[in-house]
Amino acid sequence: MEIDYYEVLEISRDADGDTIKKAYRKLALKYHPDRNAGDKGAEDKFKLVNEAYQVLSDEGKRQIYDRYGRDGLKNGGGFSGFGAEFDFDDIGDIFSSFFGGGSSSRRKRSNEKYPLDFEISLTIEFNEAVFGCEKEVEYKIKKPCKTCNGTGSKDGKSTSCPHCGGKGRIAQTRGFMSFVQECHHCGGTGQVIKDKCPDCKGRAYEEEKQSLKITIPEGIDSGMRMRVGGKGNRGVSGGVGDLYVSINVKQDEYFIRHNDDIYVEIPVFFTQAMLGESIKIPTLRGTKELELPVGAKDKQQFIFEREGVKNVNSERIGNFVVQISIQTPKKLTDEQSEMLKKLQESFGIKSGESTQNHESVLDKIKGWFK
Incomplete structure (x- = not known):
C-alpha cells in the first residue's frame, strides 16, 4: 500500500507551510520516543512523520512527490531513516513545549x-x-x-543582573532533567543598566x-x-x-530540482509514442534528442546522465530525468475517425469489444465460487 505523506501528517493536499509545520510539531510531540518508551509502533510512526515532513516542507521535494509519488524521490537518494535529517529548529521547539525549557540559538x-x-x-x-x-x-x-x-x-555603568546573579544563564529543572537557558532579563550578558544611553536607548x-x-x-x-x-x-x-x-532559490516554470537531479515533463502526442519517434527536448544546457521506444507509455521516464546540476561540494553532476505525458486529441474530424478505425481493425480489434479475452475472465470468476 502506497504511503500518503499528507495522510501521515493529517493535512489536506493544499496545506501551506505553516499548516505543515504545525501538524509536524503536534505529531512529533505525540509520538516522540521519550514520551512512548518501549512502544515500537509510536517509534515507527515518529519516523514516518519525520519523513513526511522532510518532503512536504521542502518545495522542491514536494513538487516531485506530488507529481511522481514516493518513487520519484528515490533518484535523489531517499531517506536515512530514524535520527537523520531532522529539522533541529522544530525539534528544539517541540522539546521546549514538552519540558518547558529551551536553548539559546x-x-x-x-x-x-x-x-x-x-x-x-x-x-x-x-x-x-x-x-x-x-x-x-x-x-x-x-x-x-x-x-x-x-x-x-x-554613565557607562552597569550592575549585576539580580535574576541570574551575573551569570547570564538560568537553570531550570523539569522532573529528572535540567535545562540551561539564556537569562531574558539581561539578554545573557549578566549585566543590567539603570540609566540607558539617550542615543542608542540602551542597545x-x-x-x-x-x-x-x-x-x-x-x-x-x-x-x-x-x-x-x-x-x-x-x-x-x-x-x-x-x-x-x-x-x-526561486522555482522554475518547467524544471524541478531535487538535490542535483533535474526533472521535466514533456508532452508527447500519442502517435509519436506509438511510432517511437525521436523528439527534441529542452535541457539545462540546450536541446537533446529523446529517442522514444515504439509504444512508449504514459509517465515513462528517461534518464540523461550527467546533464543535471553540478554538486556545489563534490562537483559531481546529477542526472536529467524526462517524464513523458501522452497527449490524445480532444476532437476528431470524420476523416481522422475513419483512419483510426481502419488502424484499429488492422490490429484485429473489433469495435465495441474489449481487447481482453472474456472467456478467461469468466473462467477466473467461476473459480471464485468453487
Whole structure:
C-alpha cells in the first residue's frame, strides 16, 4: 500500500507551510520516543512523520512527490531513516513545549552586547543557482555606540543582573532533567543598566549600511548558507564577526530540482509514442534528442546522465530525468475517425469489444465460487 505523506501528517493536499509545520510539531510531540518508551509502533510512526515532513516542507521535494509519488524521490537518494535529517529548529521547539525549557540559538562572544556573527537572506533565480552568478547585497551591521562606547549606559555603568546573579544563564529543572537557558532579563550578558544611553536607548550599538559583492557558486541550492569572513558586526573589544548568507532559490516554470537531479515533463502526442519517434527536448544546457521506444507509455521516464546540476561540494553532476505525458486529441474530424478505425481493425480489434479475452475472465470468476 502506497504511503500518503499528507495522510501521515493529517493535512489536506493544499496545506501551506505553516499548516505543515504545525501538524509536524503536534505529531512529533505525540509520538516522540521519550514520551512512548518501549512502544515500537509510536517509534515507527515518529519516523514516518519525520519523513513526511522532510518532503512536504521542502518545495522542491514536494513538487516531485506530488507529481511522481514516493518513487520519484528515490533518484535523489531517499531517506536515512530514524535520527537523520531532522529539522533541529522544530525539534528544539517541540522539546521546549514538552519540558518547558529551551536553548539559546546563538551565543554572544565574550562580553559583547550583541552577536558579532549574523545572517541575511538572499533570493536568486533558478538559473543563477544552477550556473552560479555574482550578486551585490546591501545590509546593515552593528557597531558600538559612540556616545556610550558600546556600554548602553548613560554613565557607562552597569550592575549585576539580580535574576541570574551575573551569570547570564538560568537553570531550570523539569522532573529528572535540567535545562540551561539564556537569562531574558539581561539578554545573557549578566549585566543590567539603570540609566540607558539617550542615543542608542540602551542597545549599546548603532547601525551602518554596507554593500558587498559576493560570488554565488555553481550548484548552490535553497537552504544552503555562505560564510563571508570579517563582514559581520563589530564589537566593543575590536572583534569583527562573520556574515552568513542564507540562499533561497526561486522555482522554475518547467524544471524541478531535487538535490542535483533535474526533472521535466514533456508532452508527447500519442502517435509519436506509438511510432517511437525521436523528439527534441529542452535541457539545462540546450536541446537533446529523446529517442522514444515504439509504444512508449504514459509517465515513462528517461534518464540523461550527467546533464543535471553540478554538486556545489563534490562537483559531481546529477542526472536529467524526462517524464513523458501522452497527449490524445480532444476532437476528431470524420476523416481522422475513419483512419483510426481502419488502424484499429488492422490490429484485429473489433469495435465495441474489449481487447481482453472474456472467456478467461469468466473462467477466473467461476473459480471464485468453487
